Amino acid sequence: MPTLKRGKASSSSSSSSRVLVPMETDSEESPFSSSSSSEGEEEEEEEGEGGRVSDDEDEGNGEEAVEDRAKKRKAPITISLKKVCKVCKGTGHEAGFRGATYIDCPRKPCFLCKRPGHTTMFCPHRVATEHGVIPAPRRNTDTSLDYIFKRQLKAKIPMIKPTFVIPGQLDCGVIRFHSRRVTCLEFHPTRNNVLLSGDKKGQLGIWDYAKLHEKTVYGSIHSCIVNNMKFNLENDGVLYTSSSDGTARCTDLETGTSFFLLDLNPEGWNGPATWRMLYGMDINVEKGLLLVADNFGYLYLVDGRLKTRIGGPILIHKKGSKVVGLHCNPVQPDVLLSCGNDHFARIWDARRLEAESSLASLAHGRVVNAAYFSPLTGNKILSTAQDNRIRVWDSIFGNLESPSREIVHSHDFNRHLTPFRAEWDPKDPSESLAVIGRYISENYDGVALHPIDFIDVSTGKLVAEVMNTDITTISPVTKLHPRDDVLASGSSRSLFIWKPKGDKCPEQQLLERKSMNIFGRVERKSCGKLDGESDDDSDFSFKDKKRKAKNFDGKYLSGRKKAKP
DNA sequence: AAAGTATGGAACC
DNA sequence: TGGTTCCCCTACTT
Numbered sequence: 378m379p380t381l382k383r384g385k386a387s388s389s390s391s392s393s394s395r396v397l398v399p400m401e402t403d404s405e406e407s408p409f410s411s412s413s414s415s416e417g418e419e420e421e422e423e424e425g426e427g428g429r430v431s432d433d434e435d436e437g438n439g440e441e442a443v444e445d446r447a448k449k450r451k452a453p454i455t456i457s458l459k460k461v462c463k464v465c466k467g468t469g470h471e472a473g474f475r476g477a478t479y480i481d482c483p484r485k486p487c488f489l490c491k492r493p494g495h496t497t498m499f500c501p502h503r504v505a506t507e508h509g510v511i512p513a514p515r516r517n518t519d520t521s522l523d524y525i526f527k528r529q530l531k532a533k534i535p536m537i538k539p540t541f542v543i544p545g546q547l548d549c550g551v552i553r554f555h556s557r558r559v560t561c562l563e564f565h566p567t568r569n570n571v572l573l574s575g576d577k578k579g580q581l582g583i584w585d586y587a588k589l590h591e592k593t594v595y596g597s598i599h600s601c602i603v604n605n606m607k608f609n610l611e612n613d614g615v616l617y618t619s620s621s622d623g624t625a626r627c628t629d630l631e632t633g634t635s636f637f638l639l640d641l642n643p644e645g646w647n648g649p650a651t652w653r654m655l656y657g658m659d660i661n662v663e664k665g666l667l668l669v670a671d672n673f674g675y676l677y678l679v680d681g682r683l684k685t686r687i688g689g690p691i692l693i694h695k696k697g698s699k700v701v702g703l704h705c706n707p708v709q710p711d712v713l714l715s716c717g718n719d720h721f722a723r724i725w726d727a728r729r730l731e732a733e734s735s736l737a738s739l740a741h742g743r744v745v746n747a748a749y750f751s752p753l754t755g756n757k758i759l760s761t762a763q764d765n766r767i768r769v770w771d772s773i774f775g776n777l778e779s780p781s782r783e784i785v786h787s788h789d790f791n792r793h794l795t796p797f798r799a800e801w802d803p804k805d806p807s808e809s810l811a812v813i814g815r816y817i818s819e820n821y822d823g824v825a826l827h828p829i830d831f832i833d834v835s836t837g838k839l840v841a842e843v844m845n846t847d848i849t850t851i852s853p854v855t856k857l858h859p860r861d862d863v864l865a866s867g868s869s870r871s872l873f874i875w876k877p878k879g880d881k882c883p884e885q886q887l888l889e890r891k892s893m894n895i896f897g898r899v900e901r902k903s904c905g906k907l908d909g910e911s912d913d914d915s916d917f918s919f920k921d922k923k924r925k926a927k928n929f930d931g932k933y934l935s936g937r938k939k940a941k942p
Numbered sequence: 943a944a945a946g947t948a949t950g951g952a953a954c955c
Numbered sequence: 956t957g958g959t960t961c962c963c964c965t966a967c968t969t
């Protein structure tokens with residue numbers, strides 16, 4: 378019985394690091410019976426002594442577990458040599474990492490798809506080439522409105538879906554100036570190499586990743602979590618932010634001076650029952666309107682020019698529950714999308730906003746971390762929920778009782794991590810490519826890594842996995858550049874910039890990539906040493922890295938190229 | 943080097 | 956309904 382079924386990810390390639398590649402051709406026939414699956418077993422044999430790790434549910438039953446637990450609570454401290462599972466507290470097995478492979482607790486349902494009957498390691502969604510696609514139970518029904526809408530949009534939608542092109546290797550630049558975890562990222566809309574970042578402490582970072590040491594940190598704009606950043610497209614020297622300190626602010630990026638457009642806690646701190654935090658934010662460009670929402674379910678409208686509130690708060694999600702995200706439709710800004718902790722995403726007509734007046738409610742299995750209209754036509758919605766599913770909802774005029782696609786993907790909630798959000802690639806004309814970090818790790822040649830996944834949401838295919846053997850942390854925050862083939866990621870307190878190896882690419886390639894901008898591989902060398910960084914201010918530039926890179930063995934991730942049909 | 947900690951959501955009563 | 960307890964792949968610092 379193979380321990381690791383994921384042939385492609387775990388098969389023994391000789392290179393030190395692993396690549397990830399589109400999983401198209403290999404294992405097409407039978408994803409569940411991968412033949413190259415022996416090394417996991419070896420590992421198990423080595424350590425298989427003490428507790429029978431080989432589980433199979435034959436361990437104690439539930440009652441025993443309960444008893445055990447009760448004993449443990451009451452009993453005086455005794456030293457037991459028995460192995461105790463830290464997940465279920467049961468004995469006879471142990472969950473946790475063994476080397477770079479995570480051994481599941483056999484008594485818990487799958488950590489990936491959450492369904493009983495198997496553990497994470499054997500989850501069909503973990504090995505399937507289509508990354509856990511669940512087609513909709515039925516197609517959305519077309520209404521006449523739908524028809525008209527589609528006709529309008531038809532011209533904008535390319536007839537032929539471009540092929541994904543995978544650049545060979547990626548350079549990866551790192552900087553660390555945040556002292557708390559990164560919570561949001563945004564590329565500057567016009568200055569090509571500038572990345573903005575917000576953190577849990579309220580700091581705002583500006584990093585010119587093309588230049589050496591070109592970074593700025595504004596520490597006094599917000600006093601806690603920066604939840605959203607948005608540029609004013611009419612004046613890109615100005616950035617809007619919303620924060621858990623309850624303010625929405627407008628900041629001049631050159632000077633760092635900022636003023637608030639909204640302050641929900643003018644009285645200061647009077648306990649958590651009254652403290653309001655702002656989570657969602659977007660700008661209705663046509664109307665010069667700033668929309669923000671709080672942790673009690675309310676939406677606020679602010680006139681960006683007059684800096685005054687318009688109307689009172691409007692309840693758009695369950696009272697007392699957090700509204701997590703807001704997004705104005707790119708084609709029709711008056712169509713507003715919200716999502717929240719009440720497990721719903723909702724569509725609204727911003728011209729006629731009042732409680733209970735949503736045009737549609739999109740039900741999710743758990744808290745919805747994010748929901749975005751597709752960037753060009755606004756015709757699709759991509760949502761990320763904490764039930765480990767990415768959902769795609771077709772046509773905002775269709776029947777939205779159920780999503781048109783569900784993709785099982787590991788992006789669990791963890792209180793220590795910034796919530797994961799799947800985001801559209803703004804450059805993909807077919808509006809099918811999404812990027813999102815992955816929670817559970819995979820054993821890549823002995824290193825547990827958490828890749829950043831590129832998923833074709835129209836098929837559910839995992840198109841590329843971006844990783845680097847030196848980056849062992851999870852990357853919950855990801856952002857694709859609006860024009861360039863550049864990916865930014867935030868992992869804990871560090872920021873990463875990934876771009877195709879070298880800057881000089883043949884023109885042709887550039888053109889090709891323009892359509893897809895997928896990164897399939899990661900190069901090891903350019904990431905420099907991460908562990909040895911001093912805590913405070915150490916930072917790297919690409920130049921630094923190239924120098925340091927010489928100390929590395931020069932091994933790059935290598936792997937199979939995606940076979941083109 | 944093991945222990946401590948920050949800290950959100952939901953299950954549970 | 957609300958307070959309490961628990962928590963499965965964290966990323967640090969002490």
